[in-house]
Ligand code: AMP
């Protein structure tokens with residue numbers, strides 16, 4: 410996923426010939442959303458340790474050579490290749506040592522060697538390292554046999570990274586490896602994009618928050634807590650706006666506040682048939698929003714658009730649908746908006762499915778699966794139990810999505826299926 414060159418209008422997009430809001434393929438919806446994503450531009454300076462999970466807003470240029478000096482890749486002896494013979498052993502005088510952090514300070518002469526440890530600076534007169542296993546020391550002399558190559562077992566100054574070279578590129582999310590790499594070149598502060606601000610609320614008269622007692626027919630709101638978790642994992646700045654009743658005036662006010670304070674607004678519930686009507690009218694007044702029935706299961710209804718300057722994702726109400734639509738549409742979009750570039754698709758791979766799967770052609774399904782290894786070390790996947798879109802336990806038990814393509818019918822036990830691992834993502 411890469412940000413678009415220019416931003417078209419939602420109306421242009423919805424006028425395309427093959428646009429069908431009542432049966433929108435997953436890929437098509439993703440591609441359409443991608444066209445409207447303009448990444449953040451504001452940045453801030455943060456200490457390198459606090460930059461974990463943030464996105465680099467400028468290239469990191471190396472101020473030094475890495476390694477800084479020619480140094481030894483082995484424990485052994487630094488020698489001048491010219492002193493070695495091609496046919497007979499030679500004996501060299503050991504005149505000193507070079508340790509990591511404590512170089513040899515003398516000047517090596519002909520027929521001399523310096524004891525050297527891994528990572529220690531090469532004496533400038535030496536050009537070759539003979540590993541200690543290929544050398545015999547006795548009485549301050551080292552005997553070296555034949556068959557050595559000039560410059561062997563050396564690490565050259567700047568061979569990993571030269572002064573002025575780009576160490577890390579703008580757009581890269583920083584993981585522990587990058588934090589270490591930045592530190593390795595002596596940089597203590599980096600410029601990152603500011604965090605993406607995401608406001609979210611749940612809609613529904615039936616919902617109560619934790620701490621209240623549900624009345625007749627009421628349920629605890631879980632989506633807001635799931636969404637809070639998913640956004641926090643993505644390093645967003647979260648604005649939790651609570652539960653909003655199914656009341657047009659309250660919902661309109663909530664949308665206006667959310668859009669004024671955030672880069673992205675996410676709601677759950679209220680986009681299904683019957684409920685969508687007043688939300689649609691209102692959003693068309695406040696901004697430009699498309700309502701889709703995505704050809705996927707779970708997670709059919711989805712709304713996407715702009716309210717003022719903010720992006721809007723209207724997720725379905727069912728708790729599993731919320732998570733699936735978030736990971737299949739919202740996650741990548743948030744990463745693009747947060748400045749990450751490129752945003753590679755999450756990896757998938759094929760694995761044997763040990764259970765038979767029920768599937769009707771016509772929609773892409775994201776069943777919840779458990780990948781496990783048998784005694785011989787082979788991996789296979791099985792489905793978590795019931796796949797109802799209200800059963801959040803299926804997400805908790807799962808460690809992968811089993812992705813069944815649109816045209817796929819029932820899957821026989823033992824067939825190969827595509828899986829997307831949740832570890833590190835969900
Ligand atoms: P809706 O899309 O608003 O018609 O909701 C679909 C289903 O999801 C209904 O059974 C709702 O009760 C349920 N639901 C909606 N919002 C939430 C929420 N925040 N937490 C838990 N369940 C919800």
Ligand code: MG
Pocket residue numbers: 612613614678679684726
């Ligand atoms: Mg509702």
